[in-house]
Amino acid sequence: MKKKVGIIGSGIAGLSSAVRMAARGYEVHVFEANGYPGGKLCEISIGNYRFDAGPSLFTMPEYFEDLFATVGKKFSDYCPYQKLDPITHYFYEDGTRYKTHASAEKSADEMAVQLNGNKKDILHHFENSKKLYELTAETFLHQSIHHYENFSFIDLMKISANLKTLNLFTTMHDINHKKFKDAKLVQYFDRFATYNGSNPYEAPGTLNVIPHLEHNVGAFFPKGGMVSISRSVYNLAVELGVHFHFNTKVNEIKVEKKKVIGLSFNEVKREDNKHIDVAKSEFLPVDLVISNMDVAYTYRKLLPNEKHPEKTLNQPRALSAMVFYLGIKKEFPELGLHNIFFSKDYKHEFDRFFKQQSLAEDLTIYINISSKYEKDDAPKGCENWFVMINTPPHTGQDWDTLIKNARKNIIAKLSRILNEDIESLIEVEDILEPRIIETRNLSWQGSLYGNSSNNKFAAFLRHSNFSSKIKGLYFCGGSVHPGGGIPLSVLSAKIVDDLIPKK
Ligand SMILES: Cc1cc2nc3c(=O)[nH]c(=O)nc-3n(C[C@H](O)[C@H](O)[C@H](O)COP(=O)(O)OP(=O)(O)OC[C@H]3O[C@@H](n4cnc5c(N)ncnc54)[C@H](O)[C@@H]3O)c2cc1C
Structure with a gap:
């Protein structure tokens, strides 16, 4: 049997x-x-619009x-x-814009020009990220780390010989800040902490492994x-x-x-x-x-x-999110599949998340538009906007007020940067927020990624x-x-x- x-x-x-x-x-x-x-x-449909409801990258x-x-x-x-090229479109309130690409060289070229960076330093950061992956993946990702016999003597020797590269004792932000002069370039690399719902001002520099996935391996779009x-x-x-x-x-x-x-x-x-x-x-x-x-x-x-x-079980949880699913009755050629609109003060944004369990007024906004690749996801001439901000995990906040304020601030910021009255373009709308993430998926505190790092x-x-x-x-x-x-x-x-x- x-x-x-x-x-x-x-x-x-x-x-x-x-x-x-x-x-x-x-x-x-x-x-x-x-x-x-x-x-x-999973996915949701609202009227004639289809949205991927959760992950988009x-x-x-x-x-x-x-x-x-x-x-x-x-x-x-x-x-x-298919492999994406470009990967993400970046926007700032001061008018700075750039894209990242499938080729690390091309991304570094564009970032160096737009962010006053040094191409060699940017490429070195990508290379370092790869080194971190090669050093840690086999031991810390591909096997159980709770079975001590899994750690070979050679693995341990390799890791102890490379403790400096691992940057366990310095925060991700401190590493990035030391390496790059331009605050926007630092913000760019700090953002990768949110890929597992963490705080770049607290998470160890080891998390600088994350850009490797996107910049050296690539980002992809599944058909459908x-x-x-x-x-x-x-x-x-x-x-x-x-x-x-x-x-x-x-x-x-x-x-x-x-x-x-x-x-x-x-x-x-x-x-x-x-x-x-x-x-x-x-x-x-x-x-x-x-x-x-x-x-x-x-x-x-x-x-x-x-x-x-x-x-x-009681370790601090990773970030949660609010997602506004918006059917937009217009096409925006300056936007791509993945778009980021950075906040001006990243430190303040993360202090609000992790110290005050709340939201800043000026938020980093992510928009995913799958209709850029899948035309049937929105009616002709329209786009399906998945507009996401990170939030603290759900610990009993007054979410109704936070949602109302966040929505107002998001629409105002997007309208400012895109020079368009976004509110008047919204045809259909729905929302995902920490309380729903918790009850719909039975995820404690609505955390997207379990514990924070x-x-x-x-x-x-x-x-x-x-x-x-x-x-x-x-x-x-x-x-x-x-x-x-x-x-x-x-x-x-x-x-x-x-x-x-x-x-
Ligand atoms: C808005 C959002 C954006 C995200 N963006 C990204 C991204 O871009 N890229 C990325 O890689 N990741 C992203 N993530 C994170 C990613 O979605 C998750 O890490 C991953 O999907 C978790 O999968 P899981 O296998 O842990 O299960 P989950 O997706 O958490 O599913 C658990 C399932 O178990 C079921 N279940 C729970 N308890 C019971 C029970 N007692 N009986 C029966 N069924 C039960 C639930 O109903 C649920 O269907 C995002 C998540 C969200 C919500």
Whole structure:
């Protein structure tokens, strides 16, 4: 008889785990509280506009190629994607504008001219970022760091010989500030801290590894939009015979003698983004459980009788977000797929997030417009604007007031910089905000990426991909090692696969 695994959640890591476990011959059951796969990686439609609802930047497709290769398939056959050039359009209130490109040389050329930088220094920064990746990826990203036998003597020697390059003891901002004279260039490189929801003024310089992904490897666009990524992994899982239980919420992981024995679950319906039970609880005996639910909620909601690793669960959370989905009845040729409108005072913006748990008036705004590539995402002559700002995680703020003020400030800033009355161009509108992110995806405090990396020990303070107390319990997804974002979430599924004994 086949061994059974129950996977809680069909986020991108849950789907990836489903593929890997089916490939190993397990009978796989995925329980998903929502009515669709993908978790945060999903889409919404408003009138004649389609929007990718969550992630919009796709990096490291090689991790998906690796996933599909485990069953002899090619990711690009299921989800064709293209390399972006240009990558992002940048805008400042003082009129400065530039674009980044697929070629690091070309980006450095343009940035050097527009930001009074030195091309050699910029290229050196990209190169350094690559070095950091090569130094850390194998040891800290591609395997569990909670199994000490995974650390080879050679790895440790290599890392200790390169401690200076790792910049663990200096903040990302301090490194960037020391390297570049122009404040806008510093701001440019500091922004990469937000790629995992962290604060560049606190996070260690090691996070300067992030530009490597975009500048040396590239940014990509999947045909059909970001949702094609989760759909393609879901389709593969279905082909492999995975059983999906949608609108079904797991309410307890049953444990006996410190070993997982099964899952109890309920059929639910979603009302006001909350999941409401509509049927009696059922039970499925399983041999293994992989939780793709936020690890804090996995313990607090599904394992009420077990001892919780409070120190790990209570680490400060990464940033959350507000997204205004706007149907805009005009086309803007100066905008591209990814656009950033920087704030004037970045330090103040991050102090407001992390010290006051609030928002500055002048905010850095990101706009994603998938209709630049997928014409059907908006009516002719129109564009689908995904307008996002970062916010602190949800700790009980007066969000209604914050949203009202942020919306007003965003529209005013975009109208100023684009020299257009944006309010009058809005045809349809919807919003995603921290409270919704929390209840819709069951992500504690609505954090986009689990714990923040605002601390040099953050990598070790993230929960491991297995329970050391309960046999048969594993964890994947953005709230556990190696961290948040699509690429790392997919890697977490590989790590779980490696941890589950092959016999
Ligand atoms: C607005 C926004 C923008 C982002 N931008 C980017 C970006 O540009 N690039 C990038 O790489 N990343 C980005 N991210 C982060 C990225 O989306 C996440 O890190 C990643 O998708 C997390 O995937 P996951 O596997 O952890 O699961 P999640 O997407 O968190 O999904 C977990 C799933 O589990 C289900 N679930 C939870 N508990 C239960 C239960 N008890 N029973 C049944 N089901 C349950 C939930 O319903 C959910 O579907 C963004 C996120 C957001 C919200």
